[in-house]
Amino acid sequence: MNTPVLSVDALSVEIPTRHGLLKPVDQVSWDIAKGEILGVVGESGAGKSMTGNAVIGLLDRPARISGGQVRLNGTRIDNLTPAQMRKVRGKQIGMVFQDPLTSLNPLLTIGDQLSETIETHLAVGRTEARKRAIAALDEVGIPAAKDRIDSYPFEFSGGMRQRVVIALALCAEPSLIIADEPTTALDVSVQAQVIALLKRICRERGAAVMLITHDMGVIAETADRVAVMYAGRLAEIGPVAQVLGAPRHPYTHGLMGATPLASKGRKRLAQIPGAMPRLGALPNGCAFHPRCPKAQDKCKSDPRPTVQDGAGRAACWFPMEDA
Numbered sequence: 001m002n003t004p005v006l007s008v009d010a011l012s013v014e015i016p017t018r019h020g021l022l023k024p025v026d027q028v029s030w031d032i033a034k035g036e037i038l039g040v041v042g043e044s045g046a047g048k049s050m051t052g053n054a055v056i057g058l059l060d061r062p063a064r065i066s067g068g069q070v071r072l073n074g075t076r077i078d079n080l081t082p083a084q085m086r087k088v089r090g091k092q093i094g095m096v097f098q099d100p101l102t103s104l105n106p107l108l109t110i111g112d113q114l115s116e117t118i119e120t121h122l123a124v125g126r127t128e129a130r131k132r133a134i135a136a137l138d139e140v141g142i143p144a145a146k147d148r149i150d151s152y153p154f155e156f157s158g159g160m161r162q163r164v165v166i167a168l169a170l171c172a173e174p175s176l177i178i179a180d181e182p183t184t185a186l187d188v189s190v191q192a193q194v195i196a197l198l199k200r201i202c203r204e205r206g207a208a209v210m211l212i213t214h215d216m217g218v219i220a221e222t223a224d225r226v227a228v229m230y231a232g233r234l235a236e237i238g239p240v241a242q243v244l245g246a247p248r249h250p251y252t253h254g255l256m257g258a259t260p261l262a263s264k265g266r267k268r269l270a271q272i273p274g275a276m277p278r279l280g281a282l283p284n285g286c287a288f289h290p291r292c293p294k295a296q297d298k299c300k301s302d303p304r305p306t307v308q309d310g311a312g313r314a315a316c317w318f319p320m321e322d323a
């Protein structure tokens, strides 16, 4: 079997607070293969960004990895020094965040930013780096890249800026891309274009992608597999068709609403009665049980680790039957 590009194994994150230890990420495990896009969904506060940040070594203090392992192409990266991790991030992992401006230096032209990254990571000279920077902008669909390369970030629209960020994330030829809500801040009209771009380029280059999003439409169109998180835990993971079409976990079932893929207009996650518990007040057993229509006594006392279910895994004592 091929080594996965990313392998997250029982990853846990903890935050020490005055009121005790919080666990925003609890024993999360998944692999992403070369050329594969894993969508990560879940309500606000489910731990999606925290998981992504743990993988790339960018947890904000006092949050820290408290257990598990992260492997990139078979090599552990969760125990590297900050300096080693910075190198891995620059070269092997590309990042795309919600706000393109957080990834761009406002004082440098986009050409300088791209060229610098290319020079550093691909060991080419300045002229060659500039040539490749223009090619990279071309590839992400910046019109007249040759003329725009000496512009500053503020001279671009939001959608064009995010294209530049994608070019920047890809120019060191990383094997893994982490994209955290990459289109949430963009106009609806350009969201689909940016997602299509990300998908096309990652497919062409065989990069593995962890795509965090609230948008089930994006998942349905883009991802190969989807991971559903709830209160820091993995509720369910599997091929998109299985998880969206025949969800096993009652939480996923609730998120999809009554008609999962039928209504094209409604792309956002459905509302489930009740709210996700605060991290400081997680119930015993399955964290979802207070909101779960199928909950029984066992669910109130015993947490369920994910178990193999069809082509995926689900963390539920009483999974949904096939429709």
Ligand SMILES: Nc1ncnc2c1ncn2[C@@H]1O[C@H](COP(=O)(O)OP(=O)(O)OP(=O)(O)O)[C@@H](O)[C@H]1O
Residues within 6 Å of the ligand: 015, 017, 022, 024, 042, 043, 044, 045, 046, 047, 048, 049, 050, 051, 061, 062, 063, 279
């Ligand atoms: N410094 C902190 N102290 C305490 N709790 C924190 C801290 N930072 C984050 N959290 C909590 O960690 C949990 C996970 O947050 P995270 O940002 O990963 O959620 P998310 O799934 O990305 O949500 P969203 O969809 O809103 O981006 C949340 O409950 C959040 O309140």
Ligand SMILES: [Mg+2]
Residues within 6 Å of the ligand: 048, 049, 050, 180
């Ligand atoms: Mg987030």
